[in-house]
Amino acid sequence: MDRSSPGKTPFYRAQWFWLTICTLSSVLFLWFAVAPLLKDPEAVPKIRSAFTQADYRTLPLFLLALFLFYWLKAWRWRLLLKPVGDYRPTTELFPPIMIGFAVNNVLPAHLGEFVRCFVFARQHKIAVTTSVSSVVLERVFDVIAILFYLGLGLLVVDIPDPTIATTAKLFALGATGCV
Numbered sequence: 568m569d570r571s572s573p574g575k576t577p578f579y580r581a582q583w584f585w586l587t588i589c590t591l592s593s594v595l596f597l598w599f600a601v602a603p604l605l606k607d608p609e610a611v612p613k614i615r616s617a618f619t620q621a622d623y624r625t626l627p628l629f630l631l632a633l634f635l636f637y638w639l640k641a642w643r644w645r646l647l648l649k650p651v652g653d654y655r656p657t658t659e660l661f662p663p664i665m666i667g668f669a670v671n672n673v674l675p676a677h678l679g680e681f682v683r684c685f686v687f688a689r690q691h692k693i694a695v696t697t698s699v700s701s702v703v704l705e706r707v708f709d710v711i712a713i714l715f716y717l718g719l720g721l722l723v724v725d726i727p728d729p730t731i732a733t734t735a736k737l738f739a740l741g742a743t744g745c746v
Contacts, residue, residue: 593673637664647701651693663687680706718742 604610641660648655667683684698721739726732 637661637668640664644701644705647704648697651697651701655691659691660687663690714742 604614638657638661641657641664644660644664645655645657648660663683663686666686667679669679670682671677671679673679680702681699684695684702687693688695688698718739718741721735721742724735726735
């Protein structure tokens with residue numbers, strides 16, 4: 568079944584084209600990253616030894632915590648998008664978040680956040696600005712939370728120099744007050 572218009576590349580061919588391009592570029596850059604290690608005769612045994620000596624018992628717990636983190640992030644994003652329309656279950660928000668996470672691991676400057684916005688806007692046919700503004704609001708809340716925890720940390724840490732301690736406590740109160 569061809570979902571394309573006459574004269575246009577069929578949808579599945581375009582997907583396969585981009586998947587091939589992305590996979591080849593990933594393999595190429597992974598090769599650039601690993602090639603110097605493969606030239607060192609001592610590196611491969613050290614890497615193999617490190618993987619065999621690693622303790623993998625906590626890995627399932629870590630993966631569960633990571634999954635819960637991203638699921639809660641999708642739930643929080645759903646709450647931020649609620650004024651736009653309450654028709655998005657968390658399961659629809661989870662894939663764009665994971666795509667953004669994957670792109671963040673490849674591209675610099677948190678460009679994955681923009682990819683997340685574009686993917687979501689395209690899937691749900693909403694304005695990209697709506698999606699981007701929800702992510703900007705999410706980042707504002709993240710900064711507020713970081714300032715809050717920084718403020719709490721500075722209030723309980725014992726700093727020996729009284730001038731620095733006073734400055735830190737004033738900053739902590741100001742940061743906590745921003746929340």
